[in-house]
Amino acid sequence: MDFALTKEQEAIKKFVKDFCIREVLPIAEKIEEESKIPDELIQKITQFRLFGIPFAKEYGGSGSNYQTSTIVLEELARYCGAVSMLVGVNYLTSIPIDLFGTEEQKLKFITPLATGKAIGSFAFTEAGTGSDPRSITTKAVRDGDNYIINGAKRFITASDKDGIIVFFAKEGDSVSAFIGSKNVPGYTVPKPWEKVGMHGVALTDIIFENYVLPKENLLGASGNGYNILLDTISLGKLDSAALVLGCAEAAMDEAVKYAKERMVKGKPMTQFQTTQCLLSEIVTLIESARLMLYRLAWLADQKKNIRAESAMTKVYVTEAAMEATHKAFKIHGAYAYVKEFRIQQLLRDVSLGEIVEGSNEFQKIIHAQSIIK
Template identity: 30%
Template sequence: MAVDRLLPSSEAADLLDLTRAIADKELAPRVDAHEKAETYPEGLFDMLGAAGLLGLPYPEEFGGGGQPYEVYLQVLEELAARWAAVAVATSVHGLSCYPVAMFGTRAQQERWLPDMLAGELIGGYSLSEPQAGSDAAALTCRADRDGDGYRITGTKAWITHGGKASYYALFVRAAGGISCFLAPGSVDGLTFGPPEQKMGLNAVPTTAAYWDGAFLDGDRLIGREGQGLQIAFSALDSGRLGIAACATGLAQAALDAAVGYANERTAFGRKIVDHQGLGFLLADMAAAVDSARATYVDAARRRDAGRPYSRQASVAKLIATDAAMKVTTDAVQVLGGYGYTRDFPVERYMREAKIMQIFEGTNQIQRLVISRTFATTPA
């Protein structure tokens, strides 16, 4: 079902039309085979980069699309409605560009951003560790000074595109505190674990990374030593909006599948969509999807206007991912026994929705972020 969107310009409408055409031609026909076989879609991200979809919210000066975040997120939603793993990896790539784009020196931006935004270099985001997920201040992977550079030692975890990415936005502990580096995807002393055996999103690997004294040149430090948490938390507000958009696209796909089935299946002499009990269930699903979209669009418009949006980003991530979990579960219910089989995609949608309540900050963390905005400042 085509979503009736309110877009800020005709250019944005054309971009969404292009995205739908690419997603329908290149993503939808391939998703089932790759997800079932757990195989990586080689060349797909190169194609998305060539189409200009990997650098949309970044400046045209460096090869980006110069698009408002409101538009970029709706592109992610369209991708996710066809292939959630690809949309999530696209969001993570955008997140990995953020440190250089917002905190890098002019020389770093000119050196790396054009290839990053064009998709010539595909990025990963390496913040989490086995014992430091939501508590980013507890990182133990470290960077030790060695001449003009650094030696990286420790273990990172839960890296989307791990072992496949061209570079990683890497957060480690240095002498000045948590620091951010733009680390190459291949360097002596860096190895990756096998892909995690996940419930869903299996076409794009998630791995651990093992740093055994790997050397990074000093010019790969982004910002200053000790600025890493500021960079990471600033980036995560944008990343949470990316996941909210992906979750909304996934929920829309589940709703579309449920509505399509309900208009074909008959029971007691009528299409099941005409039975009030089921019709009301579909109505609740549609309301949840529309509400999710509204929350992330509102937060994105605040971001585009230069207004604070951290609370709204957490609200959007919370609302959209909880909605995706409920809508995908209800879609399985609409299809009944068929929904529980792999002959229909809704069982995959339900499995894919679960992780969205967990990464980019669990939904419990989102509630914590939101609740802290209620605290009054002492006089």
């Protein structure tokens, strides 16, 4: 058993940290306030090839693995959750194509996603369902050599940005997966939702109205969408867990900094045992969550079936991240409650983890089924 990062992982972690200190940190507040990641920053992420870490070189990726992409997303989130989320959504869109696509589809669609030429979206949630994808109502009807898509998706990350979308629709009674382009005829996005956290990456609904796709854009076998979805979000949970874990680490950094600087009765707060206990609890939560997360990434790299493991890990990491961030919030006292301090933003950002990619209650049910089967 080896708990150390490899030399390559250490190097990329340092590389991402330096990149963030140089390019992300100076504009992190602007991203939060303006709810936009500047195109120049996206170009730099592209230039440093962060969009394609776990994908093969022949499709424009780095040929690395999920352990490394998890470390990258965690480190990005330590400096800006939204930036990590944007990179993560390109992974999430590429994963189902990597797992189920034809060679032609991989070359055509993963390459622009992995090289940052396209921004991805992955759409299963609808107004009537988020945690239970079998209840989706968007319809795909075969018409000669095409599919005609009608319906609406809700709460889709980056669906306003040009690029590639993987989405799910009902073909008769079963669910199929499709690959399409965004912002083309038949595809419209209403005004973005005003999110409370993760500013910088828009969240919009999508309306498909007689959206036409060639039959070659069916992903995997017709009717196999439910399996494609489950395998994809099992790997996607690595990204959402890494995202909130990185934000919780930022909360820890803020709490340590604040406690060292804040003087109470002539002493820094770090001298008080109540503060020391909270700091110890925060670090224990983060370290234990990280062990779970890296183990999941390792299992993913061994190509194991991680449906149950990813559900368990997503619950643990997102709840630990939330608890750690809340404790860091408490260390700040009243300063936690004013916008001048970053900790309030981190608490809003981290709260996403327990909801996204299926509520934690549903994750527990998925995990429990593997225990009692």
